[in-house]
Amino acid sequence: MLLKNGITIDQLNRPLAQFITKHYVEKGPGKEGHWFQPLNNIHHNGEYGNFAGSVTPYKQLIGIGIIGLFLLLTACINFVNLATAQAISRSKEVGVRKVMGSRRDQLIWQFLSETTLITIIALLLACVLAELALPGMESLFGANTSFSLFGHPIIFIFLLVMLVLVSFLAGLYPAMIMSGFSPALAIKNKVSTTKSGGVGLRKTLVVVQFAITAILIVSTLVVIKQMSYIRDKSLGFDTKAIALINVPTDSLSKLKYNSFRDEILKKTGVNRVSFCSEAPSSGNNSETNFSYNSSKDADFQVNIKTADEDYFETFGLQLVAGKELSKSDTTKEFVVNETLLKKLNVSNPNEALGKMINLSGRKGPVVGVVKDFNNSSLRDAISPIAIFSNLNNYHTMAIKLESKEMVSTLKSIENTFNHTFPESIYSVKFIDDQIASYYQTERIMGVLFKVFAGVVIFISFIGLFGLISFIATQRTKEIAIRKVLGASNFELIKMLNSTFLWMVLIANMVAWPVAYIFISKWLASFQYRIDLSIWPFIIAMFISMVITLVTVTLRSYNAARANTIDALKYE
Template identity: 40%
Template sequence: MIKNYFLVAFRSLKRNSSYATINILGLGLGICCAILVFALVKYHLSFDTFHANSERIYRIVTEQHRDNITYVSSVPAPLGNALRMDHDFGEKIARIATFDEQLIKVKTTGETKKFNEENGIAFTEPGYFEIFNFPLLQGNASTALTEPRTALVTERVAKKLFGEVDPINQTFQINDSIEIRVTGLLQNLPPNTDQKAEIFISYPTLKSYNEWLASEDSWGGIMSAMKCYIRLRPQVSAAQVEAVLPAYVEKYRAKSKNVHHYKLQPLADVHFNERYQGSMKKSNLWVLSLIGLFLILTASVNFINLATAQALNRAGEVGIRKALGSLRRQIFWQFIAQTALITLLAGLLALMLAWLALPYVNQWFGAEVRLDFLSDATLLLFVPALLLLVTFLAGAYPGLILAGFQPIVALKGKLSQQTIGGFNTRRALIVVQFAISQALMVALFVIAEQMRFSKEADLGFDKEAVVMLPIASAPERTKTVRQELLKLSGVESVSLCFAAPAAGYSWNTTPYYDNRQEEEVFRMTLKAADDAYLSTFGLELVAGRNIFPSDTTNEFLVNEMTARKLNLSSPEELLGKSLSINGDKNGTIVGVIKDFHDNSFHEDISPAAVFSDISGYNAYAVKINKSDVATTLKSIEQTWSRLHPDQLYEHEFLDDQIASFYDTEALMLKLIQAFSLIAILIGCLGLYGLVRFMATQKTKEIGIRKVLGSSIEQILWIFGKEISLLMLIAFTIAAPVAWMLMSEWLQDFKYHIPLGPSFFVWAIAATFAVALITVSYQSIKAALMNPVKSLRSE
């Protein structure tokens, strides 16, 4: 019986090849998206779940309470050791200090090879490898990092640095002077971990790299590099540990207005919590999952539309089958078999499309998703389950319609539209499809406009044609390098600075103002820079003057926000007042800068201070002429490399750095673009099926209208009126939903575009245009049909 079902289904699809093609394409696109979304969501949910007892692993994080609350994933460096010495809550406690973008040197016979390790280095306590499951291939995890200047490296890094030579006891250099000996080889880190550094150096070596951070007395501040992990004993709760942590604040930070609250963050939360720089918000995964579900529903709706429209062509077949004794359930399962065959073919198409699209998905997400259909058990279960769901979701309603035909009525050809579900059912399904498409279109236009606003809005400084170069020499040589760069044709100005006005990293502290005995309650962003900073970045003075050239701090520039935080009536009141930061940088405020955005538009403008400090400069900011950028960049590279023969040259345009603030939004825009296109394409297939059905049903009506003198335009309006009504109904559903979702999305930005009506006008106009193109062929074909033939066919 089952064999007969599929044989009949195959013959039916062969006779109706266009119907089959449209359905296979529509379902294939929907299933492809569902597979990719499932694989991506599964990939992100798997982050760091492979560690033994992962439910007992926590990261200690800090809430900083000033005038507002900020969240950092780091803690003061001594906290981990103090907690380990004072309490026995943890089976293991380990600190790790990670520094990105490190130059590694390997000395071989006659030469020194240089490597830029983008994932950086990590100074690590041995307990880290007892908390986390990163297996060693050579060496002993408990002893390999006990001695100073020793390291564990992954297979990838070992091959990169030493080639095919056994890496054990090989050496390399960091920070130009610290020689490190390899004592163990790690298996390559899996892609689904937030641990990115692949060079783990013994923690005692941190003293040679950053003496302040390595000190067990450095309670005064937090460096983002320092993380602390704890694996709790089985009967210990996170609340018990958090209960003892305030004692460290009272003991070591009682006088500070920057009140710390140390919390335990579960390992399962690390990847997703945006407060603590999680790389993927769970809300984004929910959005992806819902879009995948919507696309499957849209594709299934298409199938239902086309199947019910096709039902009239099968009325005779069903009537004969029933007259010969076929039962209702047999007709139903016959149609389900046909749906299953279409779904199976669509599934094969989807697997091929998913395999082709996967590299682009990985590139967009910065992920390493894999589609191992044969070895991945969850994927192996998901795909058949999805195909089964789609088969019954798409096939049940049309199957019931066909199975419900009365044999006499079917054989006489007296079936009405209402018998096969009528227009109303198909209209409702089309409305649902285009409501989803229009909501996606609104989201597309809003996100694109917010991205344009973020790119083009006035930031309070000039970010165009500014090249950021690293400082890679001793402080006393930086002025020499600056002068050499200024000699180059095409270079307009050069500033020595800690960072650009807006950068992906920051230096913050709580200042002392006007010789007050207590620090202020707000955090200030610090911008160590020379006197060329204002001219290089086009920063505008609103009061006072620029700082004079100096190597040490004795004068400050502050921004207008500083005056507002101090409740002053005008920026001029700041002039001549003293400012002290970090206890060792003291001076007088000599100028006030117009406010500039030091963060992304997600955040408010911070109080900021610019001051000279030659030891605090990290970069050369080079303003270049736009007339011949390529030649100027080549000259800069040659000059920098000549002055730094032992370093690797690298540069980055400031506008590219700022664009990276919105990587998540750029990714979301790409996804919405892709999914909107697919949703509209699937919707158009359904619309095409509806118009085709209408043309078939209205053949006699159109013939009579033409005989009575109706014009082609009037005939076309029959179809246009129907489609326009459906589009408008869909819009009334989509508009409030899109308004609510996009309003919520824009609230994540402190500075954002207004959510005006233009986005909704463009969305409905776009869907109208697509719908017009979709229905025009069938509509014109019906309108141009010879009325003699159409009436004769009736």
Template identity: 40%
Template structure:
């Protein structure tokens, strides 16, 4: 019986090639998108899931409760040791301090090769490898990083530096041209779905040589974002106990106002990847948005199938009548038509698998991820594909099968079936409206996200970012910086340059407390202390509102603040703060405020402008901002590279444009925009396939009517309107449904931005116009073919 069902289904598909092709393409596109979305979501949910004790691993973070609450991804470096000593709630406690863009060299090799490792280097306690599952290929886990000046590297780094893992053991690597480490172990390459990206781990005992403050066990007064503390809690430990222990830690090691300001909390490992506050890779709500889009695409393709199947039911009425007269039962006819749906879905699934395999490399490149392109070797993906196919068969096939199985044989054989018997054209109206409502919601989403990104990257940021290149300053050597400055200024293509800690808008920062005008207590808010030289304002085009720039100096003696700093002080007139004394942090940096600059954006548009305090301090200059004359970019960069290499021959040269640095703020939004753009185009394409099929059905059903109208003098315009008026009304209804839903969803999206665009009428007008244009092109092509047909042949064929 089953064999007969599928043989008959195959023959029927051969008789209706056009509709079968439309259904297969539509379903294949939707299944492909669903597979890619499933793989993308699974990829992100798999992060750090390979650690055996992942449910008991937590990361400590810092919460500051001043005038506003803000967070640091890190924890003070003494915290891990104190928690390990004072409490027994953790089986293991590990401290790890990471530094990105590490300069590594090989002093034992010929020519001392140099490498710049963007993921950096991590000063790591040995217990880190007891908490996390990063197995050793070579070396002893028992003694890993136990002694000073030891290092372990991944297989990739070992092969890159020494040719193989075996050759790496016992070799010396040098960090930052200062500290030598002996490779005592080689780790298996880190999985791509790990948030740990560092591939060079060195002994925590050497941290003091890199940073005496961070390496100290008494440095409770500051937090470096790269200083992390991980806990492997005991199975019996509760979160309430750990939180209480962290509160007791604050009471033991802090005093005065700091008792209320400092808080330590823990974040489960499975939330790290999704927490945007703590540098997570992607927000869960974006993944749910993609899942919703995948569901919409499947629904759109199923609606196409239902539309075309019910439209064709009239053509199959005599077949159904004969089958019933010959003794076929309604249930048998139902399963016959379901078998046809299953065949179409199976073919579409096979096509989708091929399309998915083709698309994965491009998607990996587009999104800068590493999803594995395996289908047969992925049981979860095969299970998802099987379940998805069953759902599609049920959704797409059940209604048309029920309708056709219920045809009365007498009415069917007489050819008196009408659209009323198959649900009427009103049903297909509802389906078309649903399809295009989904398409228009996606189009509105694309317009809003693209508009916000355009606004974020093209708005006036309060500083000049055009043709500014950031060069690294590897070491705080005053003589070398002076030599580099003189060499760069001699290059004709360079207009201005400035040494600084960071650019005006940066992910980095140095948040610290302050005391204003010799007040007895610190303010209940913090400022971002930005170390810059006296050329900073002119290089970036910052505008002074009052006072002057500070005089050239190597250390902080004078300060320049921004407007937000004044707002925090409840000062309205910038002149009122000129000459007032300011003390930062522990009081080691103090002096008068000599200038006030107009506000500039200090981070992405997701966050508010922070209070800024500019001051000189050459020891913290890690960047050199160079403004290049337009039209001289290539030759100027080449000359700058030559000068830089003369001054820092032992380091690796690199540079970054300010535009690229700012674009990193919106990396997550850019990824989502690319995906929504692709899926929106596919949704519109699937909708147009169905629309073309329906118009073709209408043209066949109304061939005689069109012929008569043409004989009576109807022109091309009237015939086109005969097709267009129906679908124009449906598109308007779809827009009425889609607009409020899209407005609500995109309003929630824009709430993530402190500075955002306004969703005006233009967004919705553009959405409906674009849908109209595409739909009218689809309808118009088939309608013109019918309108230009010879009416004599049309009437004769009837």
């Protein structure tokens, strides 16, 4: 509907709620209602889907945004750390400029402009890398992606905001520190480490940086494990090499179903064929009221699936009691799943055989009980299900194929379809692709987590190497004196490592609760999920410590091997 100007959805919901209260059953087994969805919401609301069958949920965009924010924050922390660490080496420059008449605000603008220039160069390089990454992004998201600064003004505005924001966040604090040096102390090279930004601040920033790294590592490991669990978990039916073809549903076409089935079964590479409404697992589920061996409706609804007698063998569904459906174009009998009997408090499947079911005017006995299978994604619990025959509801043909001859067989099937139904459009998809589409968002996020976790680890490595280089330079004389007094290279390396290892340990203790809350909420969206163990957290800490040990040891070893005479000859 096209709303009048000034009318909101909330205003429509009020009379709709009154309509529902007046005309619908308030305390029925199913909750009936209506929803208004804005047209501009169809690209991002996975609950309802859209006409293209391609939705980019808001949580996916938010997830990408959070990861990007983590990356920017890590890079800014690196810059602040390295800039404040190098402040002492520029103290004489600041002292001379102040003596020559520079005001503090002029020095601040000088250092901010230097940061801005670095950020501009980084943005230009990022634009080149973004252009090179487009083919990979298109493959990952399955959509055409373009990058144009002036063709898409929002990108230009975003980069401009990033330029200002990053330059300010990364450059302001170092500029304030360096511009505040005393001219007399700066020229005499007597500016202390404490006055150049504070060792405590730099350690805090390193802790934050490694906490972000640990969160991303833990998240990546859990996402990978959950997606592996989803791929490996049995859904209760066969998903390999089963093609789903949309068949026309008009009455004239239905008269051709049997001849079409016979032609398909004659083809080399075709094992089984079944007409049905949907595959066992589908995003298109329908529920209705029903009664079981009684005139009174049950207090829950049943998920209905219509299928012919070959449905069970085509999809490899297993019976735990009774038999499969008999050949029929109309509803004469039902096969139910174990979950339906559990909800009816029927413990023995054989007890249900022969009991009458009545749903939507269709009545018949239960002739079989099928083993539970997942009728939707693993985010949802298995529904109570009733399967019955009804030719009028068929709109899908499921074909079990031989994997080796699939391409040639599908081409032959297409030719037969076009000959049998010349006015219809041939459309085919595979059940395993359909199931994989349930987890498209998780798959994309898993890939992005892997890539960005690697980038954050690399940034942490570079930042840590720069910081330990500065600290080793500042402690050159201390290291030399310790060597003169008998300290070994191993003891010196151990001394420099211990400080950073403590910071990594603290960072992980901070990161673990945050990562646990984030991952627990994500896993809670799956009805079937892995158990969250301690191992991803231990592995994250181990990786952080290995990065620290390798980085610090490489730089501190050079400092420990330096000639003590060079460090002490001026004392």
